[in-house]
Amino acid sequence: xxxxxxxxxxxxxxxxxxxxxxxxxxxxxxxxxxxxxxxxxxxxxxxxxxxxxxxxxxxxxxxxxxxxxxxxxxxxxxxxxxxxxxxxxxxxxxxxxxxxxxxxxxxxxxxxxxxxxxxxxxxxxxxxxxxxxxxxxxxxxxxxxxxxxxxxxxxxxxxxxxxxxxxxxxxxxxxxxxxxxxxxxxxxxxxxxxxxxxxxxxxxxxxxxxxxxxxxxxxxxxxxxxxxxxxxxxxxxxxxxxxxxxxxxxxxxxxxxxxxxxxxxxxxxxxxxxxxxxxxxxxxxxxxxxxxxxxxxxxxxxxxxxxxxxxxxxxxxxxxxxxxxxxxxxxxxxxxxxxxxxxxxxxxxxxxxxxxxxxxxxxxxxxxxxxxxxxxxxxxxxxxxxxxxxxxxxxxxxxxxxxxxxxxxxxxxxxxxxxxxxxxxxxxxxxxxxxxxxxxxxxxxxxxxxxxxxxxxxxxxxxxxxxxxxxxxxxxxxxxxxxxxxxxxxxxxxxxxxxxxxxxxxx
Numbered sequence: 428x429x430x431x432x433x434x435x436x437x438x439x440x441x442x443x444x445x446x447x448x449x450x451x452x453x454x455x456x457x458x459x460x461x462x463x464x465x466x467x468x469x470x471x472x473x474x475x476x477x478x479x480x481x482x483x484x485x486x487x488x489x490x491x492x493x494x495x496x497x498x499x500x501x502x503x504x505x506x507x508x509x510x511x512x513x514x515x516x517x518x519x520x521x522x523x524x525x526x527x528x529x530x531x532x533x534x535x536x537x538x539x540x541x542x543x544x545x546x547x548x549x550x551x552x553x554x555x556x557x558x559x560x561x562x563x564x565x566x567x568x569x570x571x572x573x574x575x576x577x578x579x580x581x582x583x584x585x586x587x588x589x590x591x592x593x594x595x596x597x598x599x600x601x602x603x604x605x606x607x608x609x610x611x612x613x614x615x616x617x618x619x620x621x622x623x624x625x626x627x628x629x630x631x632x633x634x635x636x637x638x639x640x641x642x643x644x645x646x647x648x649x650x651x652x653x654x655x656x657x658x659x660x661x662x663x664x665x666x667x668x669x670x671x672x673x674x675x676x677x678x679x680x681x682x683x684x685x686x687x688x689x690x691x692x693x694x695x696x697x698x699x700x701x702x703x704x705x706x707x708x709x710x711x712x713x714x715x716x717x718x719x720x721x722x723x724x725x726x727x728x729x730x731x732x733x734x735x736x737x738x739x740x741x742x743x744x745x746x747x748x749x750x751x752x753x754x755x756x757x758x759x760x761x762x763x764x765x766x767x768x769x770x771x772x773x774x775x776x777x778x779x780x781x782x783x784x785x786x787x788x789x790x791x792x793x794x795x796x797x798x799x800x801x802x803x804x805x806x807x808x809x810x811x812x813x814x815x816x817x818x819x820x821x822x823x824x825x826x827x828x829x830x831x832x833x834x835x836x837x838x839x840x841x842x843x844x845x846x847x848x849x850x851x852x853x854x855x856x857x858x859x860x861x862x863x864x865x866x867x868x869x870x871x872x873x874x875x876x877x878x879x880x881x882x883x884x885x886x887x888x889x890x891x892x893x894x895x896x897x898x899x900x901x902x903x904x905x906x907x908x909x910x911x912x913x914x915x916x917x918x919x920x921x922x923x924x925x926x927x928x929x930x931x932x933x934x
Contacts, residue, residue, distance in 0.1 A: 448554045450482030451546060458543035459486060460534025462493050463504055463527075469497050472544030480551040485521045488512065489530070505531050552590065559586050578750075585749040588756075627772050627813055630667025632922050633909045637898055638849065641668075641772065641813035645902075646804045648778070648843055650818040650832065651853035652825070656894060657817045658692070659918035660853055660911075661774050662701050664815065668772045669738040683771030684737040686755055690780035694742040704919045705729040745782045748802035751775070755810055770812045775803070777817035778843070797842035804846045818843060820852075830859055834899050850900040855913060856890040893923065 461468040473494070481487035492511040493503040501507060505527045512518045518526070563583050566574070626640025641647060641664075651657045669685040689697045699713055706729035708722050718726065739758060743750070751773075759770045775781065783795040800816075807814040820836045832852035837843045844850060865883050867876040894913040898906050910923040 448482070448557055449550045450554070451550055452483050452486070454543050454546045454550075455481050455483055455486040456530050456533060458540060458547060459489055459493070459530050460532075461540040461543065462490075463508075463531040464534045466493075466497050466503050468540035469493060469503075471541040476544050476548055480548055482547075482550060482554070485518055485526070488515055488518055489527060555590050559583065559590065562586075581747075581750045581753045584753045584756075588752065627668050628671050629664045630670070631663070631909075631911060631920065634896055634911070637905070637907060637909050638901065639904060641815070642848075642903070643811045643813060644808045645813045645848040646800070646807045646846060647813060647815045647849040647851065648818050648837070648847045649815055649851050649853065650820050650837055652820050652830075652832070654858055655853040655855055656913060656918065656920065657853050658776055659700070659704070659913075660894075660896070660920050661776055661815060661817055662687075662697065662704065662918075663920045665738060665772065665774050666701060666705070666733075666736070669736040672737050672771050673735060680771065682737070683769055684739060684758060684761070685772045685774070686758055686770060687738060687740045688746065688751060688773070688775045689740055689742045690744055690746065691776055692742070694740040697740055697742070700918060701733065702726060702729055704917050705733060707914075707917050707919070709916050745780065747782045748799055748806065751781070752802075752806050752809070755806070759810060770810055773806070773810070773812055773814045775814065775816045777819065778803075779819050793842070797846075800842050800846040830854070830856075831895070831897060832899075844900065847900065848902040849898065852897040852899060854895045854897060855893070856895075857887065857893065857915075860887050860890055894920065 458468075458472070476490075478487040478491040478494070481490060489508065489512065492508050495511070496503040496507055505524060508527055509524050512527070513523065522529070563579070566579050566582075567576070570576075626638070626642040626645075628640055629635055629638070649657055649661060665685050665687050672680055672683045672685070675681055687697070692700075703709065703713055706722070706725040708718065708726060713726070741754060755770060755773060778799065779796070781799050783798050803814055803816055818837060820832055824830050824832055824836050831854050834844050834850060836852075837850070860883070863883075865876065865879045867873075892913055892915075894911045896909045896911060898909065900906065912921045912923045913919070914921075
């Protein structure tokens with residue numbers, strides 16, 4: 428039966444020539460005919476093909492009905508489809524059961540069902556590319572203060588990325604024997620390293636030992652209450668990773684870059700903090716200009732050492748996850764060393780300051796955070812790099828006697844804990860002890876107060892310059908606590924050396 432042509436999209440004119448978006452109705456009908464002839468043909472396209480991918484909406488309706496029948500374990504043929512589609516106005520207008528019968532009768536072969544499916548999907552992608560291009564043109568003409576050009580570019584890049592990753596004909600099961608070979612190769616590579624790190628180094632020995640380094644495609648949450656040193660630890664890790672990429676002899680790592688998104692501090696403030704940390708100068712002295720000649724000399728030396736680091740800072744406020752992905756992909760394409768390019772690490776300070784995409788903004792902040800954490804985990808997998816996202820903790824910590832953080836203290840903890848591979852907390856007992864100096868009670872005698880004061884001083888001495896990184900969740904390894912040395916004046920983290928390793932005092 429002859430079928431009237433139905434243009435799937437508005438036609439376009441170029442050079443006075445009428446153009447319709449790319450489509451192939453014959454390939455669509457051939458695929459449907461192959462499925463109706465042998466339902467097993469559906470398995471060849473079920474992983475990636477959807478009803479919306481058909482240019483002819485009638486064919487899409489038939490494909491949807493076939494999908495439902497086959498997935499329920501029933502036969503899909505012109506007789507069974509009649510029950511599902513006899514009241515469908517669109518199918519009825521095309522001829523109803525007669526059209527379905529003609530599709531089934533016109534089936535040529537079931538062997539090429541997979542090729543028909545790939546062609547239908549390829550043409551769908553081409554139509555979507557045309558639609559994205561039209562949107563880009565229209566949005567560029569309609570300039571508004573709330574939608575700057577750079578924002579439109581990032582939105583367009585995100586649409587292209589979503590289209591590229593929306594489906595593939597290569598997905599599906601993989602034989603375990605093939606996966607097993609890859610696992611053995613990984614084990615062999617680890618054996619050859621002879622104890623060396625599998626992931627990106629943090630530059631902190633005990634933390635590297637606990638985590639095994641920062642692993643590719645992992646989302647790591649670094650959380651803590653204000654003034655615990657979250658940003659200082661993040662900048663320390665970012666600096667150490669960048670220094671490793673700049674100095675390593677490992678060809679796989681050389682030339683990689685570290686992206687640092689500073690949503691809380693400006694890029695200049697972050698640079699000042701890193702300068703102060705490396706030069707061992709109080710950052711307040713840098714800001715106020717109260718530096719001695721020696722201090723300024725150390726500052727110059729430190730700036731020269733930092734100059735060639737592959738560390739890049741973006742301080743755009745309230746940036747969205749899609750914009751983060753776009754800028755990271757752009758940075759990954761840059762190469763400082765010929766033959767090698769890409770990112771090695773992404774740091775985001777901090778998670779709650781990210782904004783949801785334009786299509787994901789809601790009045791429910793928990794849902795927005797859920798969307799953001801899912802986006803960050805997808806970012807880590809897409810770019811195959813570790814992503815460290817800093818996070819605030821709720822005030823519930825302050826209400827407990829033991830103020831060490833727990834997973835339940837994460838703001839919007841459900842989604843953050845669920846989507847992350849590693850959750851770490853920064854805790855400094857010294858911060859709380861300094862604000863809890865004992866005061867003599869009216870009914871307390873001097874000896875009792877003196878005893879309490881001595882205990883407090885002893886605890887302060889033990890906690891002095893000691894920070895704890897509590898690994899509360901690790902998907903692929905052990906949890907536990909790692910001690911670090913922290914110098915508050917310079918916001919500097921380094922390896923903690925236990926007193927038992929120190930030499931005996933002389934005399």
